[in-house]
Amino acid sequence: MKSTSSPQTFLSQTRSSKTLLSKTLWPKTVQPRRLAIRRVACLLLCLTSGLALIQCESRSVRPNILLILADDLGYNDLGLSNDKFVTPNLTALAASGVRFTRHYTDAVCSTTRAGLLTGIDPAHLGFRPLRQGISSDVETMPKVLSRAGYSTYHIGKWHVGNATAGLSPTEAGFDDWYGYLTQWDLGGKKKWPTYRDPWLQSSDTKPSKVPGHLTDLVTDKTLEVIDELSAADEPWFINLWYYAPHGPLQPAPRFAEKYPDTGEGKYYATVEQLDQSIGRVVDHLRERGIADDTLIVFLSDNGGTNTYLDNNHPYVGHKGQFLEGGVRTPMIWRWPGQLEGGRLVDEVVSYLDLLPTLAAVSGAPPTENAIAGKNIWSAVQKGGPFPARTLFWESITGDSNAYSVLDRDGRFRLVSRDGVNRLFDVQDRNTANRNVSEAHPDVMSRLQNEYEAWHASGHEVPVDVTRVNESGATLVEGHAVQRTPGYAGFSFAIGVTPVVRGKDGIRSGVVVDDPPYWRLALTARGALQLDMLGERLNGPVLIAEKCSAIVVTSYFARSRRYPQNETGQIDMYVDGLRVATSTAAPPLQAPAQFDRLTRVGFDRQSAEPGSFEFTSPRFFNDYFSTSRAGKPKADDIELLSREVCSVPAAG
The missing domain is CATH 3.40.720.10 (Alkaline Phosphatase, subunit A)
Structure with missing residues (x-):
């Protein structure tokens, strides 16, 4: 995709185009009635799918x-x-x-x-x-x-x-x-x-x-x-x-x-x-x-x-x-x-x-x-x-990991909680409620591996990332609820390389801007600073001309009935080492805003990004704990940190 030198210009052009397209196709004065839309949709469906037109009018079909x-x-x-x-x-x-x-x-x-x-x-x-x-x-x-x-x-x-x-x-x-x-x-x-x-x-x-x-x-x-x-x-x-x-x-x-x-x-x-x-x-x-x-x-x-x-x-x-x-x-x-x-x-x-x-x-x-x-x-x-097909179940909280796998034959069910595994032969009424893991170690191993692959295939949020300049600054949209911290698990990973810009050295600037939920930036002295839902975490000074793998991970437990019991855990890692942590009780509840963009490398006010280069940002819909027993291999902070700086910026 062609990049533009100014993130603000790119954002303005994108929104103007979308607004113009919307007004051109659906001006408010000629909005079609919902029923008419459905009838046209039905006609098109019949024509494109090869169905006889009578099928669209027949309730029996x-x-x-x-x-x-x-x-x-x-x-x-x-x-x-x-x-x-x-x-x-x-x-x-x-x-x-x-x-x-x-x-x-x-x-x-x-x-x-x-x-x-x-x-x-x-x-x-x-x-x-x-x-x-x-x-x-x-x-x-x-x-x-x-x-x-x-x-x-x-x-x-x-x-x-x-x-x-x-x-x-x-x-x-x-x-x-x-x-x-x-x-x-x-x-x-x-x-x-x-x-x-x-x-x-x-x-x-x-x-x-x-x-x-x-x-x-x-x-x-x-x-x-x-x-x-x-x-x-x-x-x-x-x-x-x-x-x-x-x-x-x-x-x-x-x-x-x-x-x-x-x-x-x-x-x-x-x-x-x-x-x-x-x-x-x-x-x-x-x-x-x-x-x-x-x-x-x-x-x-x-x-x-x-x-x-x-x-x-x-x-x-x-x-x-x-x-x-x-x-x-x-x-x-x-x-x-x-x-x-x-x-x-x-x-x-x-x-x-x-x-x-x-x-x-x-x-x-x-x-x-x-x-x-x-x-x-x-x-x-x-x-x-x-x-x-194999069926999967999973429950992950801040300190617990449970999952289950029913094999593709519908015979064996693996049940795991915090690293303790049991196996049941559910097709046999005599063994459906009895642990048979010792008799079938090969089945246990196979189902554990299938779970690991399934978890890894679905814990990363499939966001849309648009690069807006050569430094890797990006606009992120799509799956807004999943890429929003403040409720259950949320994680973010990116590689950041501070670049010396002539006599100006390394300028302070924004890494991530996603109001009203969170913001990650480098201060004037080059140190990381994370603000998330009312909590501030201060991190180390990043090394110039070196890619640092930054991981932000959080878990928020919410309760409609007992809001006074709500808690939040926020951790920040650099190159696999935890550099800051915060526990909030109760954490701030931000207003629900799910129609927003996440900006990487700039914010709504800055005309120019800071002096950084970025790898492609990655979002995850779970919490990466270093102490949770039985956690999936894909949730390993050190493994993720090694991957982050090897991923190029969004194209």
């Missing part, structure tokens, strides 16, 4: 899609397998559809939701399991379906990270939404979850207290939205994410009175209410005459908690664990006339498969994401063959 997600519903929590549960509607759904016995999700709410929407392993989006949300430039299920002419609506819980208004379902691509960003919003100012008179909001309203029971309110809204969207001449996608049976267990009185007033009794009642609510939705589709034109997908986001009963029998483990019980959940698909009713699928499938599969069903072009999910529609229709 392009179904409505209703995706129902339960929260913390365990593998053993349906009447299909446990007669203590009263779930006749889900039993009927399975009898007229396909039930999956080896469906895998992630181990907690937020990660599963991120992966479900994108088809990407959530750890590769920085969800391990904490993150603030998904960057707006990442493709999502509603964006893909919208391109195929679908109206899209999200209802219920969101919790795709610790979402703020700037990371709502709207930013993820939904046309409209109704519900709550996280369960902590349900109680209003109390910041505590509740089913009773919850605080809810929509895409164009602020949260307010709504009389009634949460499960009933969400179901009522779903019926209303079905009526609204079905009146239009286009298919729809409704993303219905219930909170049930997540705690606190507060079933409506009409269900609670059927069971003992115990934790176990309340759980049974909460699940029965969920089942009846799903039955109301299915009945409404039938009453409108569109049940046969609607693909229903039902699943749970992770294993049950095992708080009051053995939710995940016959498997050990629970929500938050990478054992079978924590990640193996119910899933049912129903589409009359397209899927054979009453069939069981015992092959391994993943929640990551939903995006590419629903894209194929809708006729949408494949997503541009580098996804882990597979299109399994043909296999589900025909009974196989299903794609063989």
Whole structure:
């Protein structure tokens, strides 16, 4: 790419061009209506994909899609397998559809939701399991379906990270939404979850207290939205994410009175209410005459908690664990006339498969994401063959590292936590819950190596880097949420060479400028100075005419419920040695700004960069700890430091 001598000139020219292009193509006075756009998109899709035009107009070919997600519903929590549960509607759904016995999700709410929407392993989006949300430039299920002419609506819980208004379902691509960003919003100012008179909001309203029971309110809204969207001449996608049976267990009185007033009794009642609510939705589709034109997908986001009963029998483990019980959940698909009713699928499938599969069903072009999910529609229709692949799970916090690998045959599961490894043969009921690592050391070694390669392939953020001068100054954009410090893990690496400029010597200047989050600079005496979210770290003087590998790494633990317990750890390394560290408690919370550029080598005020040369900047979505047991090899500070100065500047 051709460089320009002035970063400010380059930035100004780039923004002017983008503004002119936007005004030329879409002047505000001639903005087309959304429905017209979808019809044109559908026509183009048919013409370019070779589909007959009639298929774009036929609901039997392009179904409505209703995706129902339960929260913390365990593998053993349906009447299909446990007669203590009263779930006749889900039993009927399975009898007229396909039930999956080896469906895998992630181990907690937020990660599963991120992966479900994108088809990407959530750890590769920085969800391990904490993150603030998904960057707006990442493709999502509603964006893909919208391109195929679908109206899209999200209802219920969101919790795709610790979402703020700037990371709502709207930013993820939904046309409209109704519900709550996280369960902590349900109680209003109390910041505590509740089913009773919850605080809810929509895409164009602020949260307010709504009389009634949460499960009933969400179901009522779903019926209303079905009526609204079905009146239009286009298919729809409704993303219905219930909170049930997540705690606190507060079933409506009409269900609670059927069971003992115990934790176990309340759980049974909460699940029965969920089942009846799903039955109301299915009945409404039938009453409108569109049940046969609607693909229903039902699943749970992770294993049950095992708080009051053995939710995940016959498997050990629970929500938050990478054992079978924590990640193996119910899933049912129903589409009359397209899927054979009453069939069981015992092959391994993943929640990551939903995006590419629903894209194929809708006729949408494949997503541009580098996804882990597979299109399994043909296999589900025909009974196989299903794609063989290795599945991965990962959780990394400031001081702990856990992961799991399910091998491509679906037989062996490796579970590792802080360097302690166990192996399970999950195809054999007799050994599914017993450590068999001593009998299969070769399998242990192979799966460990596969994990290392998988982690290394996804922990670097794929940013767009544009070089703006010969010294290597750059503009960085893309994946803004992942390249933002202040929430979970964040790391940055760059090689900096101070250059003597004649009699002026080495001028002070900016290394990185990314307000309001962080700034890295060299002072007048040539020393490093890092400012990040209210914390300042002072580093050494860099050696002239020598490339120094600089690594900044941080981990911030946030809590919506207990902000006073928040902590932050920031470390700065030069050539593999830690030169400064800071612990902030509680750390500063910067305003969410995810439409910004990161400047390397200059800032918004300086017309000229300092006297440095730079290698290409690198961003990572995790924290590089030197003391964490069992950490991946790719997170080694010394290894990264050796690599940094060998990487040339962006071209």
